[in-house]
Amino acid sequence: MGRTGLRGIVVAAIALSVAACGPRAAQDANLDSLDNELVDAGSGNAADPAMTAALHDQIMVDPALAGAANKDTVRPPAKPYSGALPADGVAGGATSSASAGTGETLKHAPAPGACPQCVAARESLTLGALAARQKDGRTASCAADMRYSASWANRLPADVPLYPDARVSEAAGNASGACALRAVSFSTAVPMQTVLDWYYTRTSKAGYSAEHQADGAEHVLGGTRGDGGAFALFLTSRRDGGTDVDLVANNGR
Numbered sequence: 001m002g003r004t005g006l007r008g009i010v011v012a013a014i015a016l017s018v019a020a021c022g023p024r025a026a027q028d029a030n031l032d033s034l035d036n037e038l039v040d041a042g043s044g045n046a047a048d049p050a051m052t053a054a055l056h057d058q059i060m061v062d063p064a065l066a067g068a069a070n071k072d073t074v075r076p077p078a079k080p081y082s083g084a085l086p087a088d089g090v091a092g093g094a095t096s097s098a099s100a101g102t103g104e105t106l107k108h109a110p111a112p113g114a115c116p117q118c119v120a121a122r123e124s125l126t127l128g129a130l131a132a133r134q135k136d137g138r139t140a141s142c143a144a145d146m147r148y149s150a151s152w153a154n155r156l157p158a159d160v161p162l163y164p165d166a167r168v169s170e171a172a173g174n175a176s177g178a179c180a181l182r183a184v185s186f187s188t189a190v191p192m193q194t195v196l197d198w199y200y201t202r203t204s205k206a207g208y209s210a211e212h213q214a215d216g217a218e219h220v221l222g223g224t225r226g227d228g229g230a231f232a233l234f235l236t237s238r239r240d241g242g243t244d245v246d247l248v249a250n251n252g253r
Helices: 003-043 049-056 063-068 116-123 127-132 137-145 150-155 192-205
Strands: 167-174 181-188 209-215 218-224 230-237 243-249
Touching (some): 116 230, 127 167, 127 243, 137 181, 150 167, 192 209, 192 243
Antiparallel strands (some): 209 218, 218 230, 230 243
């Protein structure tokens, strides 16, 4: 190839390079023009002190808060949140066996005898199953259609109520037809003997012929009345000194 041909190739390459840079140069010029317009717009508001401060003042930083910021600022708790019930002793009633929060003098429950009912309590997994195994026919026949709701705890018989500081964990009942069955599981911070004496005092005054049974740590206080009313209390001591109770009664409100 001669010098003239080589010169033509070089000239063509330069022309292509210039053509390629043309649009790019135009874009840069447009961006520069836009930047200048924004700067001018900001400086044009110099007469507005609030605008000037917003655009030009330094950002205020709290050193104390800045020092506290780190990658662990937002983090999960060190342990799971507790959904447990408050302790039984919180806002509890009196624990004296002489009053149990009512001011009345309590009679002592009779000494316990053998406890065939304790077997039923151990083998019953639900309040309905416990009610179904009661000796009273009216109670057992109504147990099959029991419904569970905490509201049943408010419909116990007036003469076999909840203990004053009872903490209800479960309740069930049946009010269909002739049934007035109620069953409640609750705990209390007072010792078992106090609970036994309190219920024995109330039920004996209401005309029930109460009987006390025991098998080791399990106790039962139950009774019947001439109008067909019947109740049964199943009690066990808690490690914290309180008492767990299952109450079944067939003449609820």
